[in-house]
Amino acid sequence: MFGFSLSKLLALVGILVAVWVIFRWIGRLTAAPRPEGAPRPRQRQAGGPRKTVAVEDLVACGTCGAYVPAVGARGCGRAGCPYPG
Template structure:
């Protein structure tokens, strides 16, 4: 029923799970600490914020280029290389 090899294998599996769990928790703790450190370093930088204190993010609608059909952001678009491209500034 119980043999020495089965018992050793069970102990090995339990040990692997235990050390794997400890490693997983340690990696998570290091990641959380790095995130906190990054937030602390970023706190000194001036940022445009809304009333809630979070950085303000601006978005821009995409437009379809009439020449090539690709969707581009109009303010940051570059020419697609076609002669009639309206974004060839």
């Protein structure tokens, strides 16, 4: 008897798929529109405070050492700076 049989592999894959489906189901529940008057979960609202900017991922420039946002980074203008500026 092999300890790692095909049936065990299939069972493992089935468990992983089940977990994935459950997580997607939970995500759909939280994203579903709520009845009027009910408190809304955290959602992007136009004109609201953009607090997400403060926690934006920062990467250090290898040339100048300045910390720039990982997305839409602007260079420092020094020679060899990997970011456009």
